[in-house]
Amino acid sequence: MAGLTLDTIDILTPDLYVERGYPHEEWALLRREAPVYWYQRDNCDPFWAITKHADIITVSRQPGLFRSTQRLFVAINEPGVPPPEEALLRQLLNMNPPEHGAYRAVVSRRFTPAAVSKLAGHVQEIAAQLIEGIADREQCDFVTDVSAKLPLAVISEMFGIPRSDWEMMFRLSNAMIGATDPEYMRGGTIMEGLQQARMEFFEYFSQLVADRRKNPRDDLATALALGRVNGEEIPPFELLSYFALLIIAGNETTRNATTGGLYALMNNPDQWEKLKRDPSLNRTAAEEIIRWTSPVIQFMRVATADTELRGQKIREGDALALYYPSANRDEEVFEEPFKFDVRRHPNYHLAFGIGEHYCLGANLARLELQMIFREIAARMDCVELAGPISRMRSSFVGGIKHMPIRYKMRPKAA
Numbered sequence: 265m266a267g268l269t270l271d272t273i274d275i276l277t278p279d280l281y282v283e284r285g286y287p288h289e290e291w292a293l294l295r296r297e298a299p300v301y302w303y304q305r306d307n308c309d310p311f312w313a314i315t316k317h318a319d320i321i322t323v324s325r326q327p328g329l330f331r332s333t334q335r336l337f338v339a340i341n342e343p344g345v346p347p348p349e350e351a352l353l354r355q356l357l358n359m360n361p362p363e364h365g366a367y368r369a370v371v372s373r374r375f376t377p378a379a380v381s382k383l384a385g386h387v388q389e390i391a392a393q394l395i396e397g398i399a400d401r402e403q404c405d406f407v408t409d410v411s412a413k414l415p416l417a418v419i420s421e422m423f424g425i426p427r428s429d430w431e432m433m434f435r436l437s438n439a440m441i442g443a444t445d446p447e448y449m450r451g452g453t454i455m456e457g458l459q460q461a462r463m464e465f466f467e468y469f470s471q472l473v474a475d476r477r478k479n480p481r482d483d484l485a486t487a488l489a490l491g492r493v494n495g496e497e498i499p500p501f502e503l504l505s506y507f508a509l510l511i512i513a514g515n516e517t518t519r520n521a522t523t524g525g526l527y528a529l530m531n532n533p534d535q536w537e538k539l540k541r542d543p544s545l546n547r548t549a550a551e552e553i554i555r556w557t558s559p560v561i562q563f564m565r566v567a568t569a570d571t572e573l574r575g576q577k578i579r580e581g582d583a584l585a586l587y588y589p590s591a592n593r594d595e596e597v598f599e600e601p602f603k604f605d606v607r608r609h610p611n612y613h614l615a616f617g618i619g620e621h622y623c624l625g626a627n628l629a630r631l632e633l634q635m636i637f638r639e640i641a642a643r644m645d646c647v648e649l650a651g652p653i654s655r656m657r658s659s660f661v662g663g664i665k666h667m668p669i670r671y672k673m674r675p676k677a678a
């Protein structure tokens with residue numbers, strides 16, 4: 265885009281993400297000219313925009329110096345948005361060591377590569393059912409019919425939540441993470457919508473906890489309900505927040521990676537052909553889709569002392585926003601970063617973060633993407649847009665809300 269300057273670029277206004285998608289040109293300018301940039305605008309509290317791969321690693325690996333706080337991400341000041349001290353949840357993402365590690369240990373063994381690989385058959389079955397579900401038509405909204413259902417089905421199944429309640433989980437999770445998007449808002453102000461969704465979540469999970477304490481099973485809900493931190497029962501607010509985090513964190517993110525992945529394949533037919541011809545590319549393709557789409561736009565840290573980063577003086581109390589999609593196009597790390605390449609290997613992307621808060625669900629998300637794209641490559645042909653896409657109004661988690669597609673199906677392999 266001609267005429268971009270550091271003083272005038274906008275990487276925060278959510279409406280711009282609706283209109284244009286991710287501001288990759290702005291981030292490229294920042295990486296080139298001001299990789300640690302003091303972003304000061306009328307519509308937000310100032311913060312450092314961190315756009316280089318190496319700097320995000322430096323910051324993320326020092327959780328003592330760059331702490332996570334109640335304010336998870338930077339946002340424009342909009343009426344009704346909760347002030348930072350009014351945390352709606354108290355969960356892993358806004359905890360710090362040593363408390364953070366103790367809480368993470370409650371469920372971490374259920375998300376290791378070995379534990380997740382045991383779910384492969386099940387995830388494959390869900391993926392196959394979803395694609396079979398659109399097989400009797402030639403058009404669908406890929407988001408609502410396929411990609412939104414996948415992560416929700418998988419995590420709800422892990423929790424032991426009955427199918428009849430999956431739709432409600434979906435609605436509440438949308439309302440919490442997409443709070444600034446009018447489609448997901450639930451009336452009233454953004455804050456009221458968030459509080460209402462949290463209350464409904466908490467009521468539901470309280471009942472689930474009570475049930476699992478009486479009737480323990482081998483599921484994630486039981487692991488949390490009976491979980492202990494430093495030998496103590498988890499306090500109610502933290503416990504219910506943990507449930508909400510696990511439902512929400514994997515939902516919008518994996519959905520947007522799936523939708524954005526299909527969109528990327530449609531726009532790069534040569535890559536799609538490669539994947540169809542050689543299913544063994546499934547792993548590298550899923551990884552490239554995650555890099556390419558980078559559904560989490562940014563998380564925030566706060567400096568606990570004066571320090572320096574790339575020659576810039578950071579003061580105690582300054583906020584830093586870690587721009588993961590920018591790191592994932594860093595010319596110093598990736599060869600041809602703007603090329604979507606299903607064979608890319610190695611692929612050191614930071615879409616899941618790194619260090620203390622590295623995504624707990626990364627292995628699960630990878631598995632879900634591998635399975636759904638295996639199914640798509642095996643069954644779907646001639647996929648094209650059947651109408652315009654619409655994007656989420658958020659500069660925190662980005663993606664496509666609706667994607668009408670037209671396609672032809674191939675018969676199921678025997």
Ligand code: HEM
Pocket residue numbers: 324356357358368415419509510511513514515517518521554558559560563588615616617618619620621622623624625626628629
């Ligand atoms: C493509 C899909 C996904 C992406 C791009 C993604 C991205 C991220 C990122 C960037 C972070 C924070 C890293 C940081 O602050 O340093 C994170 C944390 C987290 N993610 Fe994911 N995520 C995805 C899927 C999932 C799934 C499926 C789950 C399932 C439960 C999940 C659960 C979590 C949790 C619990 C945390 C907090 C970890 C902590 O603070 O220790 N995520 N994720």
